[in-house]
Amino acid sequence: MSSAKQSAVWDLQTRQLLLPKIGHDISECEDVIALDTQSCRFAVADGATEAFDARNWAERLARHWVERQSTLTSEEFRSWVATEGRELHESWNSLSLSWYSEEKARNGSFAAFVGVEIDLETGSPSWKAIALGDACLLHCRRGALLKGLPLSESESFNNGPVLLASDSSLHESIMQAVVTDAGVCENGDVLLLMSDAIAAWYLQRLEKNDLDPDEILRTKCDDELSQFLDAERLAGRIRNDDVAILRIEITERRIN
Amino acid sequence: MYSAQITRANPTCVILLIDQSGSMSDPFSGDSSRKKSEFVAEAVNHTLHDLVIRCTKTEEVRNYYHVAVIGYGRHVGTCFSGPLAARNLVPIAEVADYPLQVKSSYKRVSDGAGGWVEIPVRYPVWIHPTSDGKTPMCEALTRVREILQQWLTQHPRGFPPTVLHLTDGESSDGDPEEFGQQIMSLGTDDGATLLFNCHISSRRSAKIEYPTDEISLPDGFARSLFQISSRLPSNFLAAAAQLGVHAVEGSRGFVFNGDPSSIVQFYEIGTSLTGMTPYRWMDDTRTEPA
Numbered sequence: 001m002s003s004a005k006q007s008a009v010w011d012l013q014t015r016q017l018l019l020p021k022i023g024h025d026i027s028e029c030e031d032v033i034a035l036d037t038q039s040c041r042f043a044v045a046d047g048a049t050e051a052f053d054a055r056n057w058a059e060r061l062a063r064h065w066v067e068r069q070s071t072l073t074s075e076e077f078r079s080w081v082a083t084e085g086r087e088l089h090e091s092w093n094s095l096s097l098s099w100y101s102e103e104k105a106r107n108g109s110f111a112a113f114v115g116v117e118i119d120l121e122t123g124s125p126s127w128k129a130i131a132l133g134d135a136c137l138l139h140c141r142r143g144a145l146l147k148g149l150p151l152s153e154s155e156s157f158n159n160g161p162v163l164l165a166s167d168s169s170l171h172e173s174i175m176q177a178v179v180t181d182a183g184v185c186e187n188g189d190v191l192l193l194m195s196d197a198i199a200a201w202y203l204q205r206l207e208k209n210d211l212d213p214d215e216i217l218r219t220k221c222d223d224e225l226s227q228f229l230d231a232e233r234l235a236g237r238i239r240n241d242d243v244a245i246l247r248i249e250i251t252e253r254r255i256n
Numbered sequence: 257m258y259s260a261q262i263t264r265a266n267p268t269c270v271i272l273l274i275d276q277s278g279s280m281s282d283p284f285s286g287d288s289s290r291k292k293s294e295f296v297a298e299a300v301n302h303t304l305h306d307l308v309i310r311c312t313k314t315e316e317v318r319n320y321y322h323v324a325v326i327g328y329g330r331h332v333g334t335c336f337s338g339p340l341a342a343r344n345l346v347p348i349a350e351v352a353d354y355p356l357q358v359k360s361s362y363k364r365v366s367d368g369a370g371g372w373v374e375i376p377v378r379y380p381v382w383i384h385p386t387s388d389g390k391t392p393m394c395e396a397l398t399r400v401r402e403i404l405q406q407w408l409t410q411h412p413r414g415f416p417p418t419v420l421h422l423t424d425g426e427s428s429d430g431d432p433e434e435f436g437q438q439i440m441s442l443g444t445d446d447g448a449t450l451l452f453n454c455h456i457s458s459r460r461s462a463k464i465e466y467p468t469d470e471i472s473l474p475d476g477f478a479r480s481l482f483q484i485s486s487r488l489p490s491n492f493l494a495a496a497a498q499l500g501v502h503a504v505e506g507s508r509g510f511v512f513n514g515d516p517s518s519i520v521q522f523y524e525i526g527t528s529l530t531g532m533t534p535y536r537w538m539d540d541t542r543t544e545p546a
Contacts, residue, residue, distance in 0.1 A: 023265055053314050097315065099358045099378040103305075104312040106375065240261060 009253045010120040012037060015217070019226055019243040022233055030055045030111075031195045031244035034062035041066040043115035044193040044244045046135045048163055052101070053088065057109035057166055060084055065115045072117060072128045074178045078171055085109075085166035108167035114149065114193055118185075118248070125185040125250050132178045134161040134196035135244075138203070141189050143212050145203070150179040154204035157196055187252040190214060197241035201232065217247050258415065258489035260446040262320045266414030268529060269322045269345060269407050270307065271400055272300055275423035276329035280387035282424075282458045284516055292424055292456060293385035295516055300325060300335075301381050303523040308352040308380075317349040324403060325382070328396035330389030336382060344403050355380035393427035397435035404442050404449060416447045420526040422454045422519065426477045436484025450486045452509030454522040461513040465521075466496065466503040478512050485510035488525070495528030496521075 014037065020029040030047035032055070045062040047054030064084060065071060071080050085108070092105050112133025119126045129137045131150045134157055139147040151157060162177040185191075192214075194202065205213040220228060232238045262268050280293040304323065311320045322345045325335040334344050339354040359381060362374040404417055419439060442449045455478070457463075464472055466488065470479050485508040488496065496503040501521050509526065511518045 100308050100312045100352050101315050103309055
């Protein structure tokens with residue numbers, strides 16, 4: 001019997017995929033994935049197609065959030081989003097806009113957002129997350145859903161989610177829809193950050209129990225996965241929308 | 257049916273067909289200050305503005321719609337003039353780029369803190385009020401059919417065309433039913449062309465909106481228009497519900513004896529193709545001093 005003392009080190013393995021709508025170029029994709037593996041902060045934002053400068057808004061939210069610390073409470077989040085929105089609107093001031101772009105810009109930009117911070121320093125890894133809209137965090141264990149944030153059922157997805165507005169005059173009502181949550185992970189747990197169409201598909205697959213969606217995400221190479229998802233879209237099983245997938249697998253490594 | 261995604265590769269077509277006969281110079285009942293033709297021109301300009309804004313992606317307008325505005329009165333034909341003169345169906349990006357003028361106004365909006373602020377807005381103008389001549393409705397419907405036939409040969413797939421017909425009186429060149437049915441017989445693989453009719457009146461008569469049957473209709477003309485009004489597909493019903501308009505499964509896209517608010521709702525419901533929230537423009541506004 002070994003008497004050597006063992007301790008656990010937790011590792012993160014990440015895999016990401018961005019896919020534009022069928023018939024669109026990747027440069028037109030308004031989903032954004034951002035990650036900082038040092039600080040263990042991850043985010044997905046989904047710019048609203050009908051909104052002005054939606055990709056920039058989504059990119060600003062996702063990239064700047066992972067660069068920050070905390071911003072995991074509704075109060076901190078609201079203050080930060082207001083600053084980001086103001087800076088976005090200021091960036092438009094120098095543009096010479098047509099009448100229609102001016103009209104569109106006046107309504108500001110909108111995006112769904114989900115961000116998660118993982119703490120690997122404690123005995124059991126834990127996460128804290130914040131979300132608004134229909135971009136989701138799914139916490140899965142051995143192929144089963146433990147928690148979904150902010151949505152956990154495929155039927156909950158519709159075309160009218162509350163989204164993060166760049167115009168802070170809209171925040172009074174919008175920010176009431178911000179959702180925060182936390183969880184504890186075990187060896188082999190998977191956290192998925194996804195935009196709405198792929199999250200709805202993933203949840204539906206779990207609900208129908210007809211195939212293991214995580215195995216598809218885990219085992220297929222990027223090209224195979226892109227082709228598979230395109231086929232699912234053409235078959236009508238995934239809405240033809242941009243796709244963002246960030247898969248984070250948490251594994252334990254024993255060291256002497 | 258009526259579920260195809262509207263894309264640049266598969267755009268849809270919207271035709272606004274408007275009565276420009278002499279009677280359109282009469283005012284609405286109870287409002288002697290404004291001619292029907294003035295209100296209709298304003299509603300058409302706002303509808304075009306709405307369609308442009310929906311298709312605007314930052315600094316680009318995507319051609320999700322091909323749009324025509326066809327008038328009938330002394331003449332039958334396109335209402336576009338200036339750079340778009342003589343054009344029937346125009347891609348929405350070109351509509352965006354060639355208004356006749358762009359007016360500036362202010363709009364009152366919530367400041368988010370319980371108060372109101374006025375913000376500048378732009379009101380582009382594509383058509384001016386016109387009211388002259390008789391009501392050659394059959395000829396106008398024939399022109400629409402010809403435009404659609406040509407467009408459909410190039411766009412056989414995708415969301416079917418929508419024709420929004422607005423009139424204030426009976427046809428002067430015969431019963432329009434046969435001509436309307438011809439339009440409704442055309443379509444794409446996603447459904448038949450949608451033909452909606454809005455009849456407006458200068459008289460104080462009870463308005464009938466989005467009926468499911470003919471029982472309440474007062475005369476043969478109303479019944480003819482009912483017969484050439486398509487049933488509202490589900491996404492149009494959802495738009496009606498958002499606007500607080502009573503419409504149910506089986507309701508026709510038909511208004512009889514409509515008033516100004518009927519026109520606004522008719523265009524908002526009729527252009528709610530993608531299920532997006534209709535753009536609201538009936539807010540307090542005032543024209544910027546010259």
